[in-house]
Amino acid sequence: MKKIFSILLLQFLVFSYSFCQTATTSKTKNELINGHPAWISQGNIYEVNVRQYTPEGTLNAFAKHLDRLKKMGVQTIWFMPINPISKVDRKGSLGSYYAVSDYTALNPEFGTIADFKQVVLSIHNKGMKVIIDWVPNHTGADNRWLTEQPDFFVKDSSGKAATAFDWADTKQLNYKNPVLQDSMITAMKFWISNTGIDGFRCDVAWNVPAAFWRKCIPQLKSMKNIFMLAEGDSAYLPESGFDAVYPWHMFKMMEQIAKGERPAFGIDSIKHESDKMYPANTIQMYFTSNHDENSWNHADYGTFPGAVHEPFAVFTQTMANSVPLIYGGQEEPVLRALKFFDKDPMTFDQLKRAAFYKTLLNLRKRNMALAAGASFKKLNVGDDRAVYAFVREKGKQKVLVILNLSNTPQPITIKEKTLWGKPYNVFMGTKEPLTGSEWNIEPWGYVVYEYN
Known part of the structure; x- marks a missing residue:
C-alpha cells in the first residue's frame, strides 16, 4: 500500500511540476511583451485629479464616472497622489498632493482605504487597470518619518531636514540611507498587497538614484505584473527597470510646432535622439496635457488651442513606442488652469471630445499596428x-x-x-x-x- 501510494505521489508531483512549468511559460508569454506588462502594450492612461474631478472631491464620487470612461475606451486609471497631505508649511487651503505626510494612509479628503479598495475592485471588474502616483523623492514638512526616522532626510547647514529644491512644503529624502530604501519599498508593497493596484507613476523619479530603482522595481514586480512609469526622461530610468518614461523633449517640440516656431519635421530630430538614448523597448507616455502642464503652463487650452489640439492628440495616440495619456477633463474639454492647492471642481456635461478620443482609444485597442513595439515608417x-x-x-x-x-x-x-x-x-x-x-x-x- 505504501509503495502504491509512493508511486502515485511521485506521478502527482511529476504532473504538478510539468503543469506548473507549462503554466509559468504560458503566463510569461501571455503577460509580458518586450519585457513590459502585455496589458499596457495597446493600452492607454487616463489621469484622475480626485480633488477637482467632482464637487465632492471623493473617490466614491469619482467612481460614478467609471462606466462613462469605460465606454470612452479608457484602460488604465492613474490617480494623482492619494496619501494624506502635510499641514506644516501647507500651500493654499488644501495643500499639494505631492507633500505626503504618511505613505501608508489615505487622504481623508478623498475617503477611506476601504473606499479606495472598492474603487480598485470596480475598476478591475470593468476590465481596467489602476496605478497610483508615488512621491519617493521628498515628503511633506510634517511626514511622520521626520520624528520617527530623522536620518531618512538630507540635512541643511543647520542640521535640519533640507527643503527639496525650492518647494517650501517638502523635505528631501536621503537615499544613501539603506533603511530608508527598505522602508520606501515596504510602503510601496503595502499598496500592491493591500489594495491590488497595478503599478505606480513615480514623481520626480529622475532625482532618485538608479541603485534604489534597481533594488526596488524587481521586488515590486515579483509580487505582481505591474507597470512602472517614471516622471523623467533620463536613460538610466528604463535601464533601471521602468517600463515607461516622459517624452519631455518631444512635448516641447510639439508646442513649438503648434506655435509655428518649428517645422513639422522637427519631430524627426527628437525621435532620432530618443531612439539613440533609450533601450529599444522603452515606452514613452505621450500627452498634450497633464496636471503640471495644465495648472502651470496652460495646456492644452493654451498650448494646443482650438483645432490645433486634435492633430497633436492623434499624434500622441499613434506614435511609435508610446502609450498615450489623457488628462481628466480633456474630453469635456476643461479650458482653464485647474487650481493646484485649492478646490476647483470640473464639470462633465458636454463631453465634446469624448467621441474623438473614443475613436482613437478603440483603434489602439483593436489594431496591433499601434502596439508599443509595432514598426514605424516615416x-x-x-x-x-x-x-x-x-x-x-x-x-x-x-x-x-x-x-x-x-x-x-x-x-x-x-x-x-x-x-x-x-x-x-x-x-x-x-x-x-x-x-x-x-x-x-x-x-x-x-x-x-x-x-x-
Whole structure:
C-alpha cells in the first residue's frame, strides 16, 4: 500500500511540476511583451485629479464616472497622489498632493482605504487597470518619518531636514540611507498587497538614484505584473527597470510646432535622439496635457488651442513606442488652469471630445499596428515642413496617419503603392479609395486609415 501510494505521489508531483512549468511559460508569454506588462502594450492612461474631478472631491464620487470612461475606451486609471497631505508649511487651503505626510494612509479628503479598495475592485471588474502616483523623492514638512526616522532626510547647514529644491512644503529624502530604501519599498508593497493596484507613476523619479530603482522595481514586480512609469526622461530610468518614461523633449517640440516656431519635421530630430538614448523597448507616455502642464503652463487650452489640439492628440495616440495619456477633463474639454492647492471642481456635461478620443482609444485597442513595439515608417506625402505622415505596422495590420501641423491647407499625394486601395477612414467610418492622386488636407487636419 505504501509503495502504491509512493508511486502515485511521485506521478502527482511529476504532473504538478510539468503543469506548473507549462503554466509559468504560458503566463510569461501571455503577460509580458518586450519585457513590459502585455496589458499596457495597446493600452492607454487616463489621469484622475480626485480633488477637482467632482464637487465632492471623493473617490466614491469619482467612481460614478467609471462606466462613462469605460465606454470612452479608457484602460488604465492613474490617480494623482492619494496619501494624506502635510499641514506644516501647507500651500493654499488644501495643500499639494505631492507633500505626503504618511505613505501608508489615505487622504481623508478623498475617503477611506476601504473606499479606495472598492474603487480598485470596480475598476478591475470593468476590465481596467489602476496605478497610483508615488512621491519617493521628498515628503511633506510634517511626514511622520521626520520624528520617527530623522536620518531618512538630507540635512541643511543647520542640521535640519533640507527643503527639496525650492518647494517650501517638502523635505528631501536621503537615499544613501539603506533603511530608508527598505522602508520606501515596504510602503510601496503595502499598496500592491493591500489594495491590488497595478503599478505606480513615480514623481520626480529622475532625482532618485538608479541603485534604489534597481533594488526596488524587481521586488515590486515579483509580487505582481505591474507597470512602472517614471516622471523623467533620463536613460538610466528604463535601464533601471521602468517600463515607461516622459517624452519631455518631444512635448516641447510639439508646442513649438503648434506655435509655428518649428517645422513639422522637427519631430524627426527628437525621435532620432530618443531612439539613440533609450533601450529599444522603452515606452514613452505621450500627452498634450497633464496636471503640471495644465495648472502651470496652460495646456492644452493654451498650448494646443482650438483645432490645433486634435492633430497633436492623434499624434500622441499613434506614435511609435508610446502609450498615450489623457488628462481628466480633456474630453469635456476643461479650458482653464485647474487650481493646484485649492478646490476647483470640473464639470462633465458636454463631453465634446469624448467621441474623438473614443475613436482613437478603440483603434489602439483593436489594431496591433499601434502596439508599443509595432514598426514605424516615416512617409513623404507633402511639404514636410507642414505635414507629418507615417505608417505603423505589425503582422497583417497597418495604420496610416497623416497630420497637417500647420494653419494652411496642404496638398497630399500617397506615393507608396502598397498603401493604395480602399482603407478604412476611422474618423469618417467609411472605406475610401486611395491612389496616387493629389488631394488637400485642411489646416490642422488629420486622417487615419486602417488596413486589415
